[in-house]
Amino acid sequence: MYQMTNKYMHFIANWKMFGGLNSLNSLNKVLKFFKTFKKNKFTKIVYCPPNTLIQAMSKKLANSQIKVGAQNCHAADNYGAFTGSVNSFMLKNVGAQYVIIGHSENREIGETDKIINLKIKSALKCGLKIIFCIGETLQERKKKITKKVLNKQISLGLSRIKDNKNVLIAYEPIWSIGTGMIPNPKELFEVINFIKKKNKNYKVIYGGSVSPKNINQLKLIDNIDGYLIGGASQDPNKFIDIIKKSYI
Ligand code: PEP
Numbered sequence: 001m002y003q004m005t006n007k008y009m010h011f012i013a014n015w016k017m018f019g020g021l022n023s024l025n026s027l028n029k030v031l032k033f034f035k036t037f038k039k040n041k042f043t044k045i046v047y048c049p050p051n052t053l054i055q056a057m058s059k060k061l062a063n064s065q066i067k068v069g070a071q072n073c074h075a076a077d078n079y080g081a082f083t084g085s086v087n088s089f090m091l092k093n094v095g096a097q098y099v100i101i102g103h104s105e106n107r108e109i110g111e112t113d114k115i116i117n118l119k120i121k122s123a124l125k126c127g128l129k130i131i132f133c134i135g136e137t138l139q140e141r142k143k144k145i146t147k148k149v150l151n152k153q154i155s156l157g158l159s160r161i162k163d164n165k166n167v168l169i170a171y172e173p174i175w176s177i178g179t180g181m182i183p184n185p186k187e188l189f190e191v192i193n194f195i196k197k198k199n200k201n202y203k204v205i206y207g208g209s210v211s212p213k214n215i216n217q218l219k220l221i222d223n224i225d226g227y228l229i230g231g232a233s234q235d236p237n238k239f240i241d242i243i244k245k246s247y248i
Pocket of ligand 1: 176179228229230
């Protein structure tokens with residue numbers, strides 16, 4: 001359980017609804033750090049800013065190894081009368097290469113497993129890579145039905161999809177998002193193992209309050225393929241610190 005050498009790790013920055021054009025300046029530090037980072041061959045960084053910044057960020061990162069993603073998309077393949085929405089083709093058109101789908105903050109406002117499945121299919125069709133979020137509530141955890149919940153989210157969300165190259169599963173316990181709480185290492189190791197056993201050859205990352213303070217604990221869980229980082233990713237110093245500390 002406790003060993004990690006030269007393992008390929010993903011660091012997905014989810015800026016949520018934060019940031020204006022001036023926030024792009026914070027990428028300078030990350031770009032500088034990443035150029036000389038010893039493990040950069042084993043590291044994939046993806047920034048997922050609000051849609052308003054995707055194009056400018058893609059231009060800024062064009063000559064780097066750092067990729068850009070969106071935080072959500074509409075399920076339709078074509079243009080349509082969906083006020084306020086943007087589909088995956090439109091996101092790709094302005095530079096996105098990844099998209100987060102199924103985040104609990106969207107599930108909470110009505111996004112169903114069925115819609116998630118349609119979104120993933122549409123995004124894969126246009127060549128985006130998917131960060132597919134799953135996770136249980138605190139109540140479900142207390143009832144000890146975490147595995148059942150995750151199984152259902154995966155089987156419905158990935159229904160008729162077999163693409164372990166382009167879909168990354170992000171295990172994000174809802175009770176740990178933005179709360180500072182993380183699962184205990186043994187529990188987290190077991191859940192990640194469970195997901196991997198049921199879904200062969202999928203990479204599984206962890207998300208929920210990842211920070212420079214707890215990364216030394218998290219990095220010891222060797223079946224995790226990276227992290228989805230919300231709050232801490234908005235601060236380049238914290239984000240860099242997490243990346244640096246993630247390797248043993
Ligand atoms: C997230 O938004 O996916 C997330 C994990 O947020 P935080 O790191 O702030 O808990």
